[in-house]
Amino acid sequence: MKRSLVRIATAFSLALGGINLAFAAVNLNTATPAELDGIKGIGPAKAKAIVDYRSKNGPFKSIDDLKNVKGFGEKSIAKLKGELSVGDTPKK
Numbered sequence: 673m674k675r676s677l678v679r680i681a682t683a684f685s686l687a688l689g690g691i692n693l694a695f696a697a698v699n700l701n702t703a704t705p706a707e708l709d710g711i712k713g714i715g716p717a718k719a720k721a722i723v724d725y726r727s728k729n730g731p732f733k734s735i736d737d738l739k740n741v742k743g744f745g746e747k748s749i750a751k752l753k754g755e756l757s758v759g760d761t762p763k764k
Contacts, residue, residue, distance in 0.1 A: 697757035700738070701731040711755050718743050732758045 708719035738744040
């Protein structure tokens with residue numbers, strides 16, 4: 673019985689960890705096109721546009737900076753706010 677409880681506790685912990693990863697916001701400043709494409713509302717073209725904009729203009733300071741990327745308006749940005757972040761940027 674003790675072994676069963678340990679297995680259940682382990683499975684539960686792993687499941688919670690997976691849920692946490694699934695709901696983590698994607699960082700606009702570090703995400704790959706594939707990671708961005710995985711977000712509902714961002715397809716391959718928009719993902720590429722985000723990465724191209726970031727390469728040309730530097731890191732995003734806020735999610736609202738997406739308005740400077742072709743294909744993003746106020747409504748689409750509002751829908752994406754829970755999915756994206758602009759946390760720490762990698763040092764060059």
